[in-house]
Amino acid sequence: MAAAAWFVMTFRTGVNNVLLVSLRQRVTPDTMLGRMTATMRLLLMGAVGVGGLLAGGLGELWGVRSALWLGALIMSVSWIPILLSPLRRQP
Structure with missing residues (x-):
C-alpha cells in the first residue's frame, strides 16, 4: 500500500510540475x-x-515517526488548493 501511495504521489508531482510550468510560461510575457x-x-x-x-x-x-506522519498528512491534502483554485474555472 505504501508503494502504491508513493507511486501516486510521485505521478501527481510530475503532472503538477508540468501543468504549473506551462501555466507560468503562458501567463508570463516573453x-x-x-x-x-x-x-x-x-x-x-x-x-x-x-x-x-x-x-x-x-x-x-517529536520523534521521527511523528514527523513522517505529519509529512504524510500534509502531502495527502496538498491537492486541495489546486482543486479549489479559481484558475481551474477560467477558459
Missing part, C-alpha cells in the same frame, strides 16, 4: 520568462532547504 524561471527555481529550491531543516527539527522534537 521578455520576463528568464526572470520568472530563475525566481521560481530560487523559491522552490529554497523551500526544499527550509523543509529539510523543519523536518529535521520536528524529527528531533
